[in-house]
Amino acid sequence: MPDKRSSPPVILVTGAGKGIGRAVAEGLAARARARTGAAASGVKLLLAARTQSDLAALQAALQGDAVDCGIVAGDLADQPLQPVEACLERYGRIDALIHCAGVGRFKDFLEQTPEDLEFTLRTNITATFLLLQRTYAAMKAQTPRDGMRGQIQVVTSIAAEQPFAQSSTYCLSKYAQRGLLDVMKLYGRQDGIRILEVRPGAAYTPMWGEMPPDQVARMMTADDVAQPMIDALSLSAHASIENITLRPLHGDL
Numbered sequence: 001m002p003d004k005r006s007s008p009p010v011i012l013v014t015g016a017g018k019g020i021g022r023a024v025a026e027g028l029a030a031r032a033r034a035r036t037g038a039a040a041s042g043v044k045l046l047l048a049a050r051t052q053s054d055l056a057a058l059q060a061a062l063q064g065d066a067v068d069c070g071i072v073a074g075d076l077a078d079q080p081l082q083p084v085e086a087c088l089e090r091y092g093r094i095d096a097l098i099h100c101a102g103v104g105r106f107k108d109f110l111e112q113t114p115e116d117l118e119f120t121l122r123t124n125i126t127a128t129f130l131l132l133q134r135t136y137a138a139m140k141a142q143t144p145r146d147g148m149r150g151q152i153q154v155v156t157s158i159a160a161e162q163p164f165a166q167s168s169t170y171c172l173s174k175y176a177q178r179g180l181l182d183v184m185k186l187y188g189r190q191d192g193i194r195i196l197e198v199r200p201g202a203a204y205t206p207m208w209g210e211m212p213p214d215q216v217a218r219m220m221t222a223d224d225v226a227q228p229m230i231d232a233l234s235l236s237a238h239a240s241i242e243n244i245t246l247r248p249l250h251g252d253l
C-alpha cells in the first residue's frame, strides 16, 4: 500500500460556511500555509454547509499552493451522507471529520412546536448519527496515516452537560450527541480512531443573531473555539484528547 505519511491530510469540515466551522476552515488553511516546506505540508479540505455562496467565497479565499479546497452545498437533514461521500470521491480517504453543522431554536418549553422538535432533531441527532457512522466506517477501512485511522471532532455544547431555559429541544439534541460520542469512544479506542467532543459555551457567531454589544464583549469568538480543535489534530499517535470544554473567561451568559 502507498505510504500516506507525507501526503497532506484530508479534512472534512461541516458547517464551514459560517461561525465555528468557518473559523476552523480558515485556521486549517492558515496552518497549512505557515507549514509550507515542512515534511507533511499542505491540507486537503472538503467544506460543507447549506449556502453555496458562503462556500464559494470561502473556497476562493482559501484555495492555493498549500490548500486544496473542495466544497459541497446541501442540507444534512435531507442528505446526511453527502459531505462524506463528496470527500471520499474527491480525495479517496478522510483523515479528520470536524462536524460543526448544528441548529437550535430557542424559545420557552411550552412554545416549542412539533416542527421545532423535528427540525432540531433531524440535523443534530439523525443526520449527525448517520454522518458519523458513515465516516467512521470509511476511516476504519482505510490505511492508517501516521499510526492513526482518523479523527472525528463534534461540536456539541455546554448545553450537553447543563440545562438552559429556552433550550429544551436544543439541550435534548446536544445531550443525545454527547451520548453518541461517549459510545463511539469505546469503539474508537479499539480501532485507532480519535473521537473528540468539543463543548463550547457562548461564542458570538451568526447563530446568535443580533446581540447587545456588552453581551458580545463577554462572549468568545469563533476563533477561540476553533484554535484548540485545530491543535488537537497534531497529537502524537500515542494520545487522544477526548473532551474540550471552553467557556467565556467570565463564565456563561
Ligand SMILES: NC(=O)c1ccc[n+]([C@@H]2O[C@H](COP(=O)([O-])OP(=O)(O)OC[C@H]3O[C@@H](n4cnc5c(N)ncnc54)[C@H](OP(=O)(O)O)[C@@H]3O)[C@@H](O)[C@H]2O)c1
Binding pocket: 014, 015, 016, 017, 018, 019, 020, 021, 048, 049, 050, 051, 052, 054, 074, 075, 076, 077, 100, 101, 102, 103, 104, 123, 155, 156, 157, 158, 199, 200, 201, 202, 203, 204, 205, 206, 207, 208
Ligand atoms: N455559537 C455558540 O455560542 C455555540 C455554543 C455551543 C455550541 N455551538 C454549536 O456549534 C456548532 C456551530 O455553531 P455556530 O455558532 O458556528 O453556528 P452558525 O454560525 O449558525 O453556523 C452553522 C453552520 O452550520 C451549517 N448548517 C446548519 N445546519 C445545517 C444542515 N442541516 N445541513 C448543512 N449545514 C448546516 C450552516 O449552514 P448555512 O448557514 O448555509 O445554513 C452554517 O454554515 C453548532 O452545532 C452549535 O450548536 C455553538
